[in-house]
Amino acid sequence: MFEKSYSAIIVIVSILTIWEITSRLLQIPTWILPAPTTIVQEAFTSWHNYNHHILSTITLTGSGFAIGVSVGLLIAILLHLVPRIREALYPLLILSQNIPIIVLAPLLVIWFGFGITPKLLIITLVCFFPIAVATIDGLKQTNPELIHYMKMAGATNRQIFTKLELPHAIPQLFSGLKISATYSVMGAVISEWLGANQGIGVYMTLASSSFRTDRVFVAIFFIMILCLIFFSLIITAERLILKWRPSEEGKR
């Protein structure tokens, strides 16, 4: 575990060093590519100017993610329980992911205005799909031997679903959650570009239109941090909930 993060840190530090040296040696103008030290300096000095943007993005991401997860779960359960709906809706689900969000976003603004609705819709759209697909797969892959036992033991269809299929799908659900967690931050930032009065997306648009490239990088940096935090929250929850799984070391 420590050795792995150790090598990752070395790579990151060397990239930053090369970046710092080249931008200084070649004297690249700050509005094209600021040096890492310039970005850090900006991050510290104008913290009070942008911290409310970060807070607003966190709230938006959190609520969008919660809605997206619930929608994804509901769709997965519905499609699993009613095969006819699955046949009818599954292709539609995949098609929904082929519409570029960048194209869809302005349309949503036309339909729903600049309020919170189109923003939550965008995050839901990017979040629900990984959850739904992963959960449907998890439900479908339930061990047939266990299903056979449940049937022989006299379990009702409802008991087979709640006691067997649903808990069986939880590991897969978590793979979906990990993907959605990172997507949700991206979704939130994109939705803020559309028109909002605060959020990292807004801060980013303002910065880039005034050629404050250092601030754009500050925004990128915070987006990455948010992604990492969401991701590690999911991993922690996974460890707590799936404590019955054989440990990784034991497998090897």
Added chain:
Amino acid sequence: MSTLEIEQLSKSFGSQPILEQLQFHVKEGEFVSLLGPSGSGKSTIFHLIGGLYKPDYGSIRLNGNEISGQKGSISYMPQTPSLFPWRTILENVTLGVELFEKPDKEKAKKMLERAGLADYIDAYPHELSGGMRQRVAFIRSILSPQPFICLDEPFSALDEFTRLEMQKWLLSIWDEERPSVLFVTHNIEEAIFLSDRILVLGSKPAQVIKEFDIAFDRPRNGELTLTSEFLDVKKAVYQTLRGELDD
């Protein structure tokens, strides 16, 4: 009180008859084995008793009540342990009860302790050996509310040493309450060692071709399998089975 009577049971899949006019019974407190080669329709018999399929013809009566096509009338132990990996051993053994009523955890704990699994009550299935998992699966079927137990080749995946251990263990647990048991196997020695009666099945379609009463005293121990009386029975059963295979 639980007896099983099977009469004129017939079932075919497509044009392939699997069971034809199958007839046998299990008395109260009796341990009966169905012995037959692989593919002789043993599993189909269980699926019919378990109510997963409906017979084409004939009846299955448990304590005098018709149960064909009714799920959940018997307690069942499958070939593989089929434990739920996210449940602890205690939660696994109470699963059969849980489907019908609120499980009695204390009773389950006592049962696990008596079965030599006291150290594993809160463990997860992946922490147990194959033989241990089969023990858990058997306890689960004993604890299930249905008094009639069907065991479907439960030891076929175990090695010879573990298998003998398990057979002795199974008898010791069974001896305590003596529930009626229908045991399916393709192992002659196992059938003789465990049963009060052996029904030899002929294949395609499955029929009872011969019945053996096994009169050895209980409790039985491992030395029994080496006595000449035991070997005589084994020979007789073997010849019946071989005769069936030669046809």
